[in-house]
Amino acid sequence: MVAITNTTSLTFLKESIDATLSEAEASLEAFAEERDEGTSLDRCGEAFHQLRGISQMLELSAATLMSEEMELAVEGLKRHGGWALVQALGNAIVLLGRYFEYVQLKDRTLPEMLIGGINELRRAGGKPLIQESHFFSVDLSRARSPEPEEGDPAALLAQGRRLRHMYQVGLLGLLRGDNRDAHLRLMARALARVDNLCGRCANSRFWWVARAATESLAEDRMVITPARKALLAQYDRQLKKLVYDGERALAQEAPLLLIKESLYLASLGSGTGTAAAEVRGVFGLERGVSDTVLQSELALMAGARGSVIRSVAGALKDEINQVKETLDLASQGVADTDYAGVAGGLRRIASTLEMVSKEHEANLLRERADKVADWPSDVDADSPDFHALVDDLLAAENTVASLERSLAPSDDVRRDATNTRISLYQLDDARMTVVGECRAGLALAKRSLASYMENNWDPMHLTNLPGTFASVSGGLMFLELERACAVIRACRTHIETRLIGGDEPPGQPAMETLADALTGVDYYLESMEEQKPIGEGVLDVSEQAMAELGYPLAERGTHG
Known part of the structure; x- marks a missing residue:
């Protein structure tokens, strides 16, 4: 990557760049409106060719490649057409303009920031994607250090x-968009x-290096x-080779492109993992740019974007809590209670519920507000009317809780209650407390097992585990x-019969x-805590x- 230490040249050319981008955008819009207007595409291609020359002169490698891909996309439109290419080109024009502004203002190139835009163009044109490490340089000849211990x-x-x-x-869960952190840790554990x-x-x-990247x-x-995701899928293919080719796979080096891409990801990390820290040190990956x-x-x-519905749900919770x-x-x-104020709060909650299409619940709250507005300040809290008010407010709270749940995947903790007079929030809190206690027990068990191994398989360190489990x-x-x-x-x-009551140590693999x-x-429970x-x-x-x-449980039929 060529660092720009003086942005004078870019500043001098910025007005020309902006004008060229505007011309390209106008020509693309003209083509989109009149698909047979070939001259519009010609003007668009000429603009991208000009931007490519400017980018080369400024030594902006990512902008040069993106301009080239935009020019090629225009040629593809001339031959085959396709709305996907038109859309990708429109996005690319905006992104390239912002990239030039970024470089000018920040005095920093970061070519990686255009990888996504370049690949969007290539994907729309039916071309293979470029690697994330495309602009990354590293000496791939370096050997592993320290050398690994004897394997098995x-x-x-x-x-x-x-x-x-x-x-x-882990990979399947990641591709589905489920709990990424737990799935990634599971994958990293397998590679380790x-x-x-x-x-x-x-x-x-x-x-x-694959372990370091993960x-x-x-x-x-x-x-x-x-x-x-594509790189992680490549790791699975290498695992498949191990399974089916055995020792022959161990004797073959993996493609250097896979190693380079893995090193690039490791270079973006902090290096806190065992393998990641080793890899960063051996290959000198202190780049100063983290992910x-x-x-x-x-x-x-x-x-960036935000969620309007989450904002509405948050506002509703605040109003209900008041x-x-x-x-x-x-x-x-x-103290004396201002029930006219309570009625006003109920009406505000009802109005907000209408915004999220909860008309039935909103109408019930309005009816309750009409009854509550004229209550005296000393209404008996044990009266049926007061309890009915509390029930309606609880129903509204559970409606909001259900709305929040609809924004996230369902799980085994946040299930509905059969008793409608139980607050879903309180029920979730109770269940989450139990989840936390279970995880604390598992953490204690792991520490005990570690002590058992570190102290020459002394079963004394396991005496508390039956009760914990x-x-x-x-x-x-x-x-x-x-x-x-x-x-x-x-x-x-297993622990009671083979570790505590067994005749000999189980060994590291077991x-x-x-x-x-x-x-x-533990990962399963952690995913519930994190929703x-x-x-x-x-x-x-x-x-x-x-x-x-030696403890087969129910067959589930899940095989890779």
Whole structure:
């Protein structure tokens, strides 16, 4: 990337650039209105050719490539037509104009910011997408350091299908748009296991950098672009080769393009993961531009959007809470109550509910407001009329809660209540408390298992686990999470019979498999806390891990 230290040239040419972009936009609009107007496309192509020359002179590599793609898209329109290309060109004109403004104002090029626009043009033209690392330079000849420990190819071949399935569960959830963080961590865990089992082989460097890239995506909460999804899918193809080709796959190096793309993602991360930190150090990836910065600059250049419905729901909650506070004080007899004000609040809530097409609920509140408006300040809080008011307000609150739920995927915690007099918000809070307690129990179990391994397999560190797992199982039963509960019961049985009561230590592979089972349940619960359901595929991984340990659970028929 060529850094611009003096924007004088760009500033001098900016007026010409803006005029050329405006001319291109007008010509494209003329073509869109009169499809047979070939001269409009000619003028448009000439404008893009001019922009390409200016970009080359300014040494703006991304703008040069985008101008070239725009020129080629015009040629494609002449030959084949297509509304998708017209739309993509219109978006590209706007984006390129903003990019020139960005470079001028920020004195910074960041060519990565035009990758999305370039690929939109290529996609509309039926061309393959360019890699996200297109403008990224790195020395691909560097070897892995430190060298990995001796691997266990036999164990890898034995566990390959399950580890690939673990990865696929995460990848499928990610592609569906479910809980990205938990799914990415699941994928990173699978790649870490593969990397450790590969050991010293020709394919080792690839799994190391792939693991680093996935760690960075997960730990730095990077945006999942179509290009990044495609890269993660490529990892699955490499896992497939391991499963079906075995030692022959271990002896082959992966394509350098995959390694370069993986290194680019690692360069955007903070390097906090084990593999990510190693990779950044070996390849000198201290670029100073994180994905957070990149996305922030993209938002600055392209703008952002918000959710009107969420804003409405938030306003409704605030209004309902104000009325609830007034009624709470009234029920305690703390002060005289202004029921005319309460009625006004009910009418405002009703008006807002109408905005989101909740006419029935709005009418009920208006009827209640008409009755409440003339109440004296000392109405008996135990009277049927007061209770009816509280019930109507609770119904309105649950309507808002249902509205908020409609904006997010459903999950196993936020299910509807059979008792309409229970606040959905309070019920969710109670269930979420149980989820938190279950996760705390799993965290305690993981620490105990780690201490057990670190202290020469001393079973004393496991004495508290049966009780801990009993508590977790009880919480999962309350939440009606039967599959997760069955996994935890199997874990408890395994620990009691083979770790505490066994004659010999289980060994590292068995402990890793047990950790896979616990991790799957923990990810499942974490997704509920974050209101980003991960799906039950992660429980398939837990069940497969327990089956590998000798505790087969119900067959689910989920295979990769």
